[in-house]
Amino acid sequence: MAVFVHFVEKEEPEIIEEKNLFQRIFEDPGVFLDGIFYSATLFLAVYLSSGLQLRNPYWMVVSCAAILQGDNLRAIMQRNVQRxxxxxxxxxxxxxxLNASLTTLETIFFIIILFTISQISVRSNYALSAFFTTPMALLLSTLTKDQSVPTLLQYRFIGIALGALLGASSALLITTGLRFYNRSFHLHENFDKDPD
Structure with missing residues (x-):
């Protein structure tokens, strides 16, 4: 698959300048707030999915993490709806x-096809990628243990929807909180210059 993607992808890889940890933190001090925000949100997702006793609790956590990968609040909200x-x-x-009574070999074949389509489409259209990620995940679940199809579909939707809504809600909360904090303490000021 890596060789196939290498020949299909036409974009040149972006060369990233090597920097040490202190340079990266100096250039982006918000990384600490982001780290605290992401870890707290994902902890809450794990806690809720375990507390609600979802059949596959990691679906909620992965959904929440995927939503939080947006670059800004607008992108996160779009990902939420699309997901x-x-x-x-x-x-x-x-x-x-799942109702087609596939053999194990056919299931594996469909998983490979769905994964390939999902990864090719994720860069152009996130919602289109989700069309194929969901059946792939559900087919993978049926390989590990025999589960009732309606129950499996129901838990998948609940996990994805709750994870997406939690990620979007927490992103909205932190963005709004930081906006009020910046306005309250005038953090837009430039402290490098001497006052007149």
């Missing part, structure tokens, strides 16, 4: 595949 809508359509595709 939930993509999951709904993906559940429909998964229902067809």
């Amino acid at each position: 939930i809508l993509g999951t709904i359509i993906g559940i429909g595709i998964a229902a067809l595949l």
Whole structure:
């Protein structure tokens, strides 16, 4: 797959300048706030998914982490909607595949195809990628243990929807909080210059 992607991808790889840890922190001091924010949100996702006794609790955590990968609040909100809508359509595709009584070899073949399509489409359209990620994840779940299809589809939707909503809500909360904090303490001022 790596060789295939190497020949399909036409973009030149971006060369990243090597910097030590202190240079990176100096250039982006917000990394500490981001780290605290992400870890607290993901801890809450793990706590809620375990407390709600979801069948596959990691679905909620992965969904929450995927939503938080957006570059800004607008991108996070778009990912939230796209992930939930993509999951709904993906559940429909998964229902067809799960009721088709596939052999183990056929299931593995479909997982490979779905993964490939998902990875190719993720850069151009996040929602389209979710169409194929959901059936892939559900087919993987059926390989490990025999599960009831309606229950599996239901838990997948609940996990993805709750994770996406938690990620979007926490991003909105931290963005709004930081905006008020910046306005309250005038953090937009430049402290490098001497006052007149």
